[in-house]
Amino acid sequence: MAFKKRRPHKRVNKNEVRLMERAAQERQVMSVGSLLTRFPSVSRLDIQMDFVSHHGHLLGSEHRTFEANDLLNFFADCPGRCGNGRMDVEAAVKQMINNQQTSRDTNGTCKETLFAGSSETCDCELRCKITAQYAPVTAEEAKE
Numbered sequence: 001m002a003f004k005k006r007r008p009h010k011r012v013n014k015n016e017v018r019l020m021e022r023a024a025q026e027r028q029v030m031s032v033g034s035l036l037t038r039f040p041s042v043s044r045l046d047i048q049m050d051f052v053s054h055h056g057h058l059l060g061s062e063h064r065t066f067e068a069n070d071l072l073n074f075f076a077d078c079p080g081r082c083g084n085g086r087m088d089v090e091a092a093v094k095q096m097i098n099n100q101q102t103s104r105d106t107n108g109t110c111k112e113t114l115f116a117g118s119s120e121t122c123d124c125e126l127r128c129k130i131t132a133q134y135a136p137v138t139a140e141e142a143k144e
């Protein structure tokens with residue numbers, strides 16, 4: 001008689017998936033690294049963030065300065081009506097540094113809906129000014 005070993009089918013519930021996604025997101029933040037490891041040509045990075053509601057009120061401001069060994073963090077929690085929006089300025093920072101620019105303005109709007117199933121979005125605006133100071137090129141590097 002053929003004997004078949006039955007392996008229980010592992011079911012992943014939605015909650016587990018959500019937890020795994022969250023852990024992956026957190027790992028992503030962790031792996032962003034320090035200014036020195038990510039952008040070795042930059043000696044100092046400043047990010048000024050102003051959050052403006054869709055009515056034009058200033059909801060909050062934040063200034064971040066990163067130097068050599070400071071861990072980078074390009075995420076900002078939206079202080080707007082959504083309560084769970086997240087802004088990310090990493091792409092703008094990368095582009096600015098790739099282009100060797102010393103300053104760049106970037107704006108973003110939170111597209112988070114106000115509650116599940118709502119068609120109304122938060123529309124809180126992030127006005128962001130990024131400035132970078134580049135490390136002087138050393139004689140060693142100039143030779144290459």
Ligand SMILES: [Zn+2]
Pocket residue numbers: 078079080081082083084085086110111112122123124
């Ligand atoms: Zn928002």
